[in-house]
Amino acid sequence: MKIIVSIKQVPDTSGKVAVNPDGTLNRASMQTITNPDDMNALEAALKMKDATGCKVVVVTMGPPPAAGMLREALAMGADEAVLVSAREFGGSDTYATSQVLAAAISTIGVEDDDIVMCGRQAIDGDTAQVGPQIAEKLNLPQITYAADIQVDGKSVTVKRMLEDGYMTIKTQTPCLITCIKELNEPRYMSVGGVFEAYSKPLATFNYETLKDHPLIDATTIGLKGSPTNIFKSFTPPQKGAGMMLEGADKDTCEKLAGILAKKHII
Amino acid sequence: MDFHLTNEQLMLRKMYREFAENEVKPLAEEIDEEERFPMETVEKMAKLGMMGIYFPKEYGGAGGDVLSYAMCVEELAKVCGTTAVIVSAHTSLCCAPIFENGTEEQKRKYLPDLLSGRKIGAFGLTEPNAGTDASGQQTLAVKNENGDYVLNGSKCFITNGNVADTFVVFAMTDKSKGNHGISAFIVEKSFPGFSTGKHEKKMGIRGSSTCDLIFEDCIVPKENLLGKEGKGFKIAMQTLDGGRIGIAAQALGLGEGAVNEAVKYTQERVQFGRRLSQFQNTQFQLADMHCRMQAAQYLVYAAACKKQLHEDYSMDASMAKLFAAEAASDVTRRAVQLFGGYGYTREYPVERMMRDAKITEIYEGTSEVQRMVISSHLGVK
Numbered sequence: 001m002k003i004i005v006s007i008k009q010v011p012d013t014s015g016k017v018a019v020n021p022d023g024t025l026n027r028a029s030m031q032t033i034t035n036p037d038d039m040n041a042l043e044a045a046l047k048m049k050d051a052t053g054c055k056v057v058v059v060t061m062g063p064p065p066a067a068g069m070l071r072e073a074l075a076m077g078a079d080e081a082v083l084v085s086a087r088e089f090g091g092s093d094t095y096a097t098s099q100v101l102a103a104a105i106s107t108i109g110v111e112d113d114d115i116v117m118c119g120r121q122a123i124d125g126d127t128a129q130v131g132p133q134i135a136e137k138l139n140l141p142q143i144t145y146a147a148d149i150q151v152d153g154k155s156v157t158v159k160r161m162l163e164d165g166y167m168t169i170k171t172q173t174p175c176l177i178t179c180i181k182e183l184n185e186p187r188y189m190s191v192g193g194v195f196e197a198y199s200k201p202l203a204t205f206n207y208e209t210l211k212d213h214p215l216i217d218a219t220t221i222g223l224k225g226s227p228t229n230i231f232k233s234f235t236p237p238q239k240g241a242g243m244m245l246e247g248a249d250k251d252t253c254e255k256l257a258g259i260l261a262k263k264h265i266i
Numbered sequence: 267m268d269f270h271l272t273n274e275q276l277m278l279r280k281m282y283r284e285f286a287e288n289e290v291k292p293l294a295e296e297i298d299e300e301e302r303f304p305m306e307t308v309e310k311m312a313k314l315g316m317m318g319i320y321f322p323k324e325y326g327g328a329g330g331d332v333l334s335y336a337m338c339v340e341e342l343a344k345v346c347g348t349t350a351v352i353v354s355a356h357t358s359l360c361c362a363p364i365f366e367n368g369t370e371e372q373k374r375k376y377l378p379d380l381l382s383g384r385k386i387g388a389f390g391l392t393e394p395n396a397g398t399d400a401s402g403q404q405t406l407a408v409k410n411e412n413g414d415y416v417l418n419g420s421k422c423f424i425t426n427g428n429v430a431d432t433f434v435v436f437a438m439t440d441k442s443k444g445n446h447g448i449s450a451f452i453v454e455k456s457f458p459g460f461s462t463g464k465h466e467k468k469m470g471i472r473g474s475s476t477c478d479l480i481f482e483d484c485i486v487p488k489e490n491l492l493g494k495e496g497k498g499f500k501i502a503m504q505t506l507d508g509g510r511i512g513i514a515a516q517a518l519g520l521g522e523g524a525v526n527e528a529v530k531y532t533q534e535r536v537q538f539g540r541r542l543s544q545f546q547n548t549q550f551q552l553a554d555m556h557c558r559m560q561a562a563q564y565l566v567y568a569a570a571c572k573k574q575l576h577e578d579y580s581m582d583a584s585m586a587k588l589f590a591a592e593a594a595s596d597v598t599r600r601a602v603q604l605f606g607g608y609g610y611t612r613e614y615p616v617e618r619m620m621r622d623a624k625i626t627e628i629y630e631g632t633s634e635v636q637r638m639v640i641s642s643h644l645g646v647k
Contacts, residue, residue, distance in 0.1 A: 071273070190314045191314060191334070191338075194278050194281065195274055
């Protein structure tokens, strides 16, 4: 059994956010982190490794510096890493990205008892589309928003967290699961893990590696092949301070009802 | 000396910082206030390999290097002086002398538990009448009919004393030989006749355990003699050389932590209609404070690198500790001054940092002892 975890390097939005004149993020000028939901996916995979001894492979698509993030995943306990990186892949939207990642994951190999794991969504794009699209392209059953995962042989039971409650779904491996922060608390890198990280295998898949893969269509990858284009990006105006009414007496309640009625809320 | 950090060291620094920020900083005020040993933090550090950073994997260590260890102590001390000294005393004063002087059997017996953090280590040299004058040891070790040693006496100010399982202890095996009559022993807390005394109430590093060790006909098996009989003083001095890198790193972190806090605060606090950071006095103060800590960092890192390379680092460790400790005391005091009245309250961490910094000028060799070591290396007699 192996778990393939797809992770992404994203700008650290707790710092300063910089935007290029064309509306895209100026990633070079910003600190980067591993996408938080992807860390939950990696932690879930590492927990399965702790329990069963299975192999964990991390994969990312990104520029060469994303290798640093992969090394950190190796320092946390992943066994192997794959960096998917080529100019031809640059500027891909979710449709193009999932195509390339699906090809990469299929090149790594998805066996009968394997699981592919992703974070629910990345904090830069917030689309939550890449995981499900990879599953579609690889023809894998997918379970999104995992808040709990139980694996018993080939049987996988996942508790999904939805806005209005939970849903428990059972499926068989191979499958793809997207993970949310409620699933677990990601571990730190360990000192020993850091010293092992640079001797673990890290492969690079470039355009040459993947171009003949059946899932790759040269006309639908990269910026040019992406159906999504940024029309405009802007910083929304800050909301003003809210109004606070204190007290539970009749007068206050009437005042509140009056304000809400005036705004046609009630 | 080249301080170009390796990829591993850069990655470790990031990990230490995240750990310190998320796990250590939130407890720092509480453990200081309550004088509580942060056992939960030690357990977390143990899992991450932070209790045996620079020792080989074959004994349960993390397989790292001395600079990576110093950086760990530095990053912990930026947010909590107590947590930093727990790691430093355990690593430098207990694990190191056993690793460097122990027999293969002793290393196999004691190091795996210590380096994995399952057990905590401590070091017993100081006595009520043998502080800076460590040669005045009064604890006696007398051989009994089985060839085992019977220890009688007491040690004081022992860091990690109340929580440690394994102690490296020094005692006189031949009083007539002075320094050459001192021997080192590995003592387990379960040995008959061993007990710990009262917890010292301290000015700073209040969460760290500091207590007396008491030996009343304490039987130490002959196989627990560390190194050769009569070589204890040399082992103690070598151990303290290494320990000084840890304490220097603790002082470094405390000073750097205070600079970080002061930079943040002076950019927020407004007086006379301007942020404190806009006053030239503040700018000059912070520039000086940062320079002192940067210089301290170079000395600490240089000493750590020399130890790693098995070069003679005794003077380097003394210079690092002397400079970093005095810089930390000065910088934390200045940080309190920049905070004004708020700096004197426990609402902000700088007063704790100032209290914590003072001990770095005293333990593991006072600043005066460091000056003695440095001047003796210069041949000044």
